[in-house]
Amino acid sequence: MKKKTFFLGLILITFMAALVSITLGAASITPIEALHIIVEKIIGNGETSVYEKIIFNIRLPRIILAALVGIGLSVTGASFQGLFKNPMADPYVLGVSSGAALGATLSIVFRLESSGLGLTTIYAFLGALFSIMLVYNIAKVGSKLPATTLLLAGIAVNFLFSSMISISMILHREAMERIIYWTMGSFNSASYKQITFIAPIVIVISCIFYSNYRALNIMAVGDESAYTLGVDGEKIKKRIIILSSIMVASIVSVSGIIGFVGLIIPHASRMIVGSNHRELIPFSAVLGALFVIICDTLSRALMPPMELPVGAITSLFGAPYFIFLLWKRKRG
Template sequence: MTTVTRPSPDAATPRRPAKSRAAGLVASGVVLLALCLCSLAFGVRSVSIEDVLAVAGGQVDTVSQAAVSARIPRTVLAVLIGAALALSGAAMQAVTRNPLADPGILGVSGGAALAVVVGLAFFGLATPYALITVAIVGAAVAAVFVYAVGSLGRGGATPLKLALAGAAISAAFASVTSAVLLPRADVMEAFRFWQIGGVGGATWDRIGIVAPVLAVGALIVFLTARGMDSLALGDDVAAGLGEDVARTRLVASTGAVVLCGAATAVAGPIAFVGLVIPHLCRLLVGPDQRWVLPFTAVLGAALLVAADVVGRLIARPEEIEVGIVTALIGAPVFIWIVRKQRVREL
C-alpha cells in the first residue's frame, strides 16, 4: 500500500530551526513592548519612560498619570487593529495565492467602510455591534465582488487582475462613500478622520466590544493554518492530500473578512498593513503558516503602534493619522513586490 507523504511547507526554502523561530517571536514581542512604552510616553505632552514605568507602580504626579492613562486604550486598540489587519492580509494571500492581496488593495476595507457609512446615513445605525455587523457584511460582499470581477476573462483570477480589480473597485467605493457623506454634515464631521484610518478615538468601551469579535476572527485564521499550507502546494496536490480545498478557502476567508470588517468599523480603512507584514514574516520564518501567523500578529501590531507614534511626533502639536503613515510605508513596498516578484502566485 502506497503512503502519501505530506510535503513540508518549508520545502522550497532553507529550513529554520524551531528554536531560532521561537527566539525571533520572543524578540518581536520585546520590540512590540518597547513600542508600546514609546506610545505611552510620546504625544502632545511627552512623558519620560521612567515616569511611564512609575505610573504602573502608582508613584508619579497626577499630570503624568493622566497623560499615560489617556494613551493606554489608544495603544491597546492599535495593537488589536494592527494584528487583525496583518492576519487578515496573511489569510487573503494564502487563500488566493496572491502576493498582492491586502484588505485595502483588494477593496475589502473599502466595502466595509461604505457599508458603515450607508448604515449610518440611511438606516440610523448607531450601536457598535450593528456597525461591526454591517462592516463585516460589506467586507464579505466586496471580497466576493472583487474576486468575481478579477476572475473574468482568460486565465481566471490572476494576481495582477485581482489587484487591478481591487484598485478600481476601491476607488469606486471611496467615491460613493464621499458622495454619501458630503451632503450630511453631521455624519461627515463625525467620520472625517475615521475615513483616513486612525486609533485616536480609542475608548475602553470600544475595545471591549471589538476585541471578542477580533478574537473569533483570529481563532478561525489560526485554525486553518495547516489547510492554508496545503493550498500553497496547489489545489490538485492539496485535494490529493485529503484537504477539502473549498472548505478551507471558505473558512479562512471568513476569518479574514471578520478581522478586516471589525477592524475597519472601529478604526476606519487602514491600508498596507496586511500587505507589508506577511511578506516580511515569510522572509523571516519561511512559508509555514503555523509560524507566519503568530509573527504576523505581533509584527502587525508593532507596525501600527509605530505608525501611531510617528504620526504623533512629526506634526506636534497636531497628529497625522496612522492610515496616512502606513500608506507612506506600504506604497513603496507594493511597488517593490510588483517589480521583484512580477506578481507571480505564491
C-alpha cells in the first residue's frame, strides 16, 4: 500500500512539475494564467493570444516530448540492468547513440536539416538502426548472443562512430557548433510530429517490457536459473535488445543524446521500490519523466533567453549522483 501511495504521489508531482514548466522560460507566465489559458483552449472560448501560442506551440510539445524521452530511457535502462545483470548498463551501451549522432552529423554537414520531423531526425534514426545491426552481427555467435561480447561490440562501435564524428567536425568547422549542440541533447525543436513519431513506440515497447517482468526477474538471478525455471534466456534477450534499440533509436533521433537518465533513474527507483521489475519498470518510467521535465525546465529557466543543452543538465545531476552511488557501494 505504501509503494502504491508513493507511486500515485509521484505521478501527481510529475503533473505539477509539468504545469510549473509551462510557466517558466523567456516569457514569464503565472500558473493561474497558464491554467486559465489551458481551460479556455479546452472549452474553445476566447481568442488566440501570444501566451496561448507559447504554451501550446512551444512549451507543451517539449514537455510531452521530455516526458516520453524520460520514460523510454528509464524503462530501457531498468530492463538492460536486469538483463545483463550489470548496474553499469544503460540505453546507450550498444552504440545506438553514436550511430544516431553520426547520422545527424551527416545531415548537418550536408545541410539536409529541415523543420519538424525533418531529415536530421530521419538520418539519426537510420544511423542508430545501422549501429544496432552492426553490433548485433558482430556479437552474434551462432544462435546465441553473449552479453559480454555484445557489450564489447557496442563499446567498439561507439568509439568508431565517435571518431568519425570528430573527423567530420574538423573537416567542416562551420557545422561544428550545431553538431556539438545536437549531441548534447535538446528539446528546442520539439513538435507534435515528433511526439506522434515516438509516443506509440515508447508506450507500446514499455508495455511489452512490463509484460515480461517475470522473465526479467528470473534472468536477473542468472541464465542457469532461468533455464531451470523454463525461461528461454536467449529469446528474451534478443527480444529486449531489439525492442530497446528501436526505442532508443527513435528517442535519440528527436532529442539528441541525453545522458545518465537510463543509468541513474533505475538505480534510484530500485532503492525505493526494490528490484522486482513489476514495480521497478512503472516507477522508473514516472521518475524518469519527472527528472527529464525538471532538467528541461532548468535548461530554459537558468539563463534566459539563452537555452542550455538538456544533456548537460542531466549529466550535471547524474554524474555526482552516480559517483555517490559508487562511493556508497564501496563503503557497503
